[in-house]
Amino acid sequence: MENLWIVAQATETQGQPEVPAEPVGQNQGITRTMTAADPNTAHTAAPMSSQSSNYMQLLFIGGIFVVMYFILFREPRKRQRQQQQMVQSIKKNDKVRTVGGIIGIVVDVKDDEIVLKVDESNNTKIRVMASAIGKNLSNEEK
Numbered sequence: 046m047e048n049l050w051i052v053a054q055a056t057e058t059q060g061q062p063e064v065p066a067e068p069v070g071q072n073q074g075i076t077r078t079m080t081a082a083d084p085n086t087a088h089t090a091a092p093m094s095s096q097s098s099n100y101m102q103l104l105f106i107g108g109i110f111v112v113m114y115f116i117l118f119r120e121p122r123k124r125q126r127q128q129q130q131m132v133q134s135i136k137k138n139d140k141v142r143t144v145g146g147i148i149g150i151v152v153d154v155k156d157d158e159i160v161l162k163v164d165e166s167n168n169t170k171i172r173v174m175a176s177a178i179g180k181n182l183s184n185e186e187k
Contacts, residue, residue, distance in 0.1 A: 132175045135159065144179040147171070 135141060139151045141161065149161030152170060159178065163169050 128176075131181055132178055135175075135178060135181060139181055139183040141178050142180045142182055143173055143177045145177070147173075148182070 135151055135154060137151055137154065140148065141151060141159075142148050143161075147161070147163060149163040149171070151159060152162050153160040154175075157175050159173055159175055161171050161173060163171055
């Protein structure tokens with residue numbers, strides 16, 4: 046039972062009977078009406094333009110790519126630039142926290158190396174890479 050047709054009551058227009066019929070099932074979007082005077086003529090409802098739906102799909106996919114660009118590429122780069130600026134602005138006597146959670150005061154800043162004093166009583170110092178600095182706590186206290 047692939048195609049089931051429901052036939053409506055025949056109406057007479059100007060002496061010629063007209064029988065409207067509509068499909069039920071797979072082809073619900075297409076409606077045909079046959080007249081007795083010209084049985085070869087079939088009127089079909091125009092389907093939605095496939096070209097406009099293709100453009101909408103392309104726009105949707107393009108929008109997804111734009112959102113993915115912002116999420117995957119732009120935000121991490123922005124955070125990386127902020128991290129570099131923060132590391133470059135570190136100077137002597139700044140209180141910093143490393144990514145490992147060690148809090149200390151900057152004693153010396155070299156190119157890629159920072160010396161931190163972590164204990165006042167024993168005068169304990171450690172050397173860390175500049176990229177290991179997670180936060181400048183001196184800037185937050187101001």
